Amino acid sequence: MANIKPFSLFPTISDSLLSNRFDQIDRLFSQLTGSRPIASPVQTYDLKQIDDSHYELTVSVPGYQESDLTVSLKGGRLLVEGKREEKSQEDNEKWLHRGISYGQFTLQFDLGKNVRIEKADLSRGLLTVAIEYELPEEEKPQLIAIENKDKN
Template sequence: MARNALSLFPLLSDSLFPDRFNRIDRLFSQLTGDTPLSGAPSYDIKRTGDNRYDLILSVPGWKEHELQIETTGGQLTISGKHEEEKGGSEESWIHRGISRASFRSSFSLPDSVTVTGAALNEGLLTISLLQEIPEEEKPQRIAITNSNSKALEHQE
């Protein structure tokens, strides 16, 4: 199961290290002939508004009823399990290179982020997120007073 901390403001190191591990995994896979370890779908995070984001997963060939999205205790979990193909068909596969393996990806959501919806279109699963920042955590502007200025009194 892939477990990711969902950062709406990812750091540079967040993108460097997973890429290095993916390269090493691909290199060993080429040397041994095995399939890469990571079966989790690739994903993008897109800002769609001031406090709105989309988590977009690449899930080509998956149907809505084969995918499951859950949130529990600050964790967003997306899983997929292909239904078994029924035999008896005249068709037979010559080669099957498209992965049909089940997957489970998990993302840690900050307390201020909620899932507002999901849609599957053209092999992309889009999960809409809303970041609601409480008033006490929003930036506040503080007025600066000049300590050198003295109050003037009206004299008669």
């Protein structure tokens, strides 16, 4: 079992190591038969540290609308979820290739308890989440005044 870091910006992986093999097999059969893979691809993301207390998470979500996405923070865990329904297919349509993913995804990040989400923006297929790490008052450095007892 992996150790949980109190402030980890790496996503929590819920699938087993074998799931990657099943995805590869699924893609192989999809190429042979022309049908779509069962498993949806993992959303790609970038994580940038702005300064000591500010971070920016950018998730690639092409084709998603605001209503398709949810960003939530509970107990120090950031959840980015998306769900997009596949458009209905006409009877006379024949797809030669279908590479646009539909379905749902979830990204989880264990951020710790002293984190605040400043905002989330969606623009041109990129969801950007501004994250602030707030240091508690008791952990902030304190400057202690020194008294000179020799002075009268």
